Amino acid sequence: MQLTQHDRFGSARPLVAPNHPTAVYVHVPFCRARCAYCDFATTAGLEHLIPAYVAAVCREIEAAGARWGRLRVPTLYIGGGTPSLVPPADLEQLLDALRAAFRLADDAEVTLEANPGTLAPPYLAHLRDLGVNRLSLGVQSAHAGELQMLGRIHTWAQAVEAVSAACAAGFDNLSLDLIYGLPRQALQRWEETLRAALALAPQHLSLYALTVETGTPLAGRIARGTLPPPDDDLAADMVELAEALLAEAGYFHYEISNWARSDQRLADRGWQIPPDILSETVSPFVCRHNLVYWRNAPYLGFGAGAASWFGGERWVNVDHPQTYIDRIATGASPVAETEHIPRPLEMGETMMMGLRLAEGVSDARFRARFGASLEAVCAKALGQLSRRGLLSWDGRAARLTAQGRLLGNQVFAHFLPPLDR
C-alpha cells in the first residue's frame, strides 16, 4: 500500500524528525447501539466486520511504519466507538502490529476507551496482559432516566461494577466521562452524578457539556419539541459547581473539560499551575496522549475516520468501516481528505488548542516552535482579550481566565482567520 498523498507533499516540507515522539491513535468505529447524541464516525450492527477491520488497520500501521521508519511513540490511544467490543485476539494482533511498526516506549501511556456495559473481568485481565494501562470509561450519568435519554446501553450499577472490576484487574489509572447540560437536567441532578463519580475515586475525570449535533436523534427530538433544548446558562452553573466540587476533592483542572487527581492540595491553586503540566508534582494522571493534541504536537491516526497531524499536514481517513476495509484491501489510500496547514494557521491552531490548557501557551514554547514571540504575532488579540478579562498575559504565558474558560470560543476565534484587518 502506498500513502501517495503524503509522498506528494512530504518532500515539500521537512517531516517531523524521526526521533521526535509521535502519538498514535487507533479508531474503532463499532458500537452495539448508537447513542442519541453521537455524531462520531461510529456504526452499530456492523460488529461482524471487526476481524477484517482490525486486519486492515494492521496493514495501514505496517505501511506507516515502513514509510516513516519506527517512530518513537510515547502514547497510544485506542478510541471509538467502543474499542472494548474488540475481542482479545484481535486486540493482540493490533498491538503486535503497532509494536512492530513503532518504538512503543516501555512506559508508554496506553489508553483504551470502554463502555461500562461491555467489561467483564476476564476481558480486563486480557487488556492488562496486552499492556493497556489506562481505561477511559464512558459512564456519563448516575441517573437512570438520563442514561436512557442519551441512549446508553449500560446502567450506573454496571458502571460502578466496571470500576471495581478494573481496579481488581490492576488498573490504577481510570478516567470517567460524564456529560452535563442535558435537557431537563437540574443542577441538583448534576451534583448527584458528580458526587457518585467522586465516590469511585477515579484518577481522571472528563466532563463534557452536551452538544446537540445536527442530524442526531436527540436533535430531532428537540426540533420536534418532545425535549427542551439544553440551557446554556444552567450549563455554566454546572461547570462552576463542578470546578468547586472537584477542586475540593483534590482534582487538578488542567484542561477546559478535564481534571486529574492530585495528591496535592489544589483547592487554592485553581487554574494557576506550573508552566509544564507534566511535572509530576501536579498530577501523574494528566492524560499524556490528549496533551499531545492540545499542544498541537504530531500524531498519527489509524482506522476509519481517524485524523493525523504530521509534517505540516492534517489528513483524515474515510469514515465508513466497509469503505476503509475496501480501500486497504485494494491497496488504495484510506485518506479521504488532506489539508495543508500553512504556518499562520498552525499558529492559530496552536493557540486554539493550547489555550484550552491550564498551562496556556508559553511564549518560550511558541518562540521555539515558530521563531517569533507571541507578542510579535498576536499582540492585538492578547491586548483586547486581556482588557475584556478573558485572558491573562504576563509576558511569559497566555492563559484563559475563569470567565475565559466559559467563553473560550470568543477567545479562540481571535487567533483564527478571518484575521482582523
Next chain:
Amino acid sequence: MDKENIRNFCIIAHIDHGKSTLADRLLELTGTISERDMTTQVLDSMDLERERGVTIKASAVRMEYQAADGQTYVLNLIDTPGHVDFSYEVSRALAACEGAVLVVDASQGIEAQTLANLYLALEADLDIVPVVNKIDMPLARADEVSMELADLLGGGLDDVLLVSAKAGTNAQAVLEAVVQRVPPPAGDASAPLRALIFDSHYDSYKGVVAYVRVVDGEVLKGRALHLMATDVRTEPVEIGTFSPAMHPTGRLGVGEVGYIATGLKSVQECRVGDTLTYATGPAVDLLPGYRPVKPMVFAGIYPTEAEDYNALRDALEKLRLNDASLVFEPETSQALQFGFRCGFLGLFHMEIVQERLEREYDLDLIATAPSVAYQVVTTQGDLLEVSSPADLPDPEGIAEILEPWMEVQVFTPSDYIGPIMELMTRRRAEVGATEYLDPQRIILHYRMPLAEMIIDLHDRLKSATRGYASLDYTFEGYRPGKLLKLDILVNKDPVDALALIVHRDKVYEKGAALVEKMREVIPRQQFAVPIQAAIGGRIIARATVKALRKDVLSKCYGGDVTRKRKLLERQKAGKRRMKQFGEVVIPQDAFLAVLKLEE
C-alpha cells in the same frame, strides 16, 4: 405598415395569473420566436424577475400575424410591470396601447390588481379583451369567473375567451380577438412628431434606449430630437423595432411601437412619460400624463465594511442607469458611518434594489428601517422634507409634522370584512365606502398614512384573509399628524440609525415591542446590554440582552481540530457582517426589527 393594420395592446393581470405564459404563446404562434429558442417567459429578462415571477421592466415586442381575414397585421405587445409600486409605469405603457388583454386566473378570480389595472386601462380608453386563463387547473371555475368578468365589463359572456396559456388552448383566439376588437391607432401622420416614452433601458454601446409609441408624425434617423419635459436635445443613434431583439429600421411611422437609441448617458434624462419631438419643427404640446418620479419610501443603505463605501456608490450608480425611479444621496450616520439615503417607489422596489446590490455586486449591506418623507414645519415657518428620522429637528423647533396619506382599495371576499377592518383601523385608517361587486365580492375604501402601510401591511392583509384579499393604493396628499421621534439606545448610547417617527398614540406600545424584539435579535455578548426606547431623553421602555455565560467547545481532540476551527471561523465571519458599536455588535436584523413586530 399602414396604420390600419397595426394593433398596439398589452396584457394586464394580477401577479401569477399567467400573463407571461400567455405572452410566450403569442410569440410562438406568430413565429416571432421559435419554440426551440423560447426560454420560458421571454419578456421577463432579469433573473430576479423570473425568480419572483413578476415583471419589473416593461418591454415591447413586434409580432407579424396573418389573420383569418387573410391580411397581415403588426401586433405590438407592450408588457406592463405587475406590481403596485410601479403603477405610474403601468399607466404610461397603457397609454401607448389601444387595447388590453385582461387575464384572470380561472381558480383565483378577479383580484384588486386586476381591477386596479383594468381601471387604469379604461381610463386610458382601451378596448378590453377578457381572458380566463388556467382553465385546465383542477380548481378552475371558468364559468363563474367568466360571468364575473362579463358583469364587470358589461359585455356578453361570449366575449370572454377561455384559455390555457400553458397548454396553448385557445391562444390563437386571443390573437384574432386582438385584430378584431382592438382598434387601429389614431394619430396624424402629417402632424409634427410626438412619440411617447413608456420605458427605457441603458445599453453600454448605444446609450439610453427609449421605448416609444409614435403618436403623431414619424421618426426618421438623421434628425435631432428634443425631449420635451426634461428639455434635452439628442441625435438618435439608431431607430428600430423589437422582434424581440433590437432590429434597426431607421424609421417608425405613425402608430408604430419601437425603440430610439438616444445616445444619452443617463436614464434620468429620458423619463418615462416624456414626449419626443424633432428639435426643429417641434410639436407644441407634451402628450398628456407626464409626471416626474416621486419616491415614496426611504431607507439608509450602508456597507457593513466601511471600505466598501465606494463599491456601494458605484453599484448604485450602475443600477440607476437602468432605474430612473431610484434616487440616492450620501448620508452619514454616527452609528453606521457612511452610506446613502435611498428613495424608492415602494417597499417592493426597495427589496429588489437591495437584493440586486447584494447579489449582483456582492456587497454586504445594512439597511435601516424604511421611512416615508415627512414635511416638517419649523417654528420659524420653514418647510423641511425629512425622510430620515435621524434628521428630525429637536421637538422645540417643530411647529407641525405632516405625513403622506394614501387612498387604499382592498378587494376581498365579503367574509373577511371583520379582520380587514380591524387590521386597517389599528393602523389609523379612515374607513370609506364599501362597494359590492357582487354579493360575495367587495371593495373596501380607506385613507391611511403611508407610514402605516410600508411595514408589512400587504403580508398582514394576506394572512388575515387566507391570501384572498389584495390591495391597491394611490397618493392622496399630506396631512398633519401627532408624530414623535422615538430614540433607541443600545448600551446607553442612542443609535441614530435605529430612530423612528411614531404616532403619539402608539409610542408606548411600539417602544415596548421594539426593545423586546431587539433583545431577541441582538446576540448575547460578554456583558449585559440594556436596550432602551426614549422620547426626547425620557426612557419609556427597556429590555436587557443578558450576558453570554458559556460559549466554549467542550470536546476538542485531534480529530476535531479542522471541524471545530472551521466552526469558529464561520461564527467569526458571521459576526463581521454585524456592526460594532463600542463593545456591542448589532446585526442587520436589529435595524429591521420594527418590521417584525407582532400586532
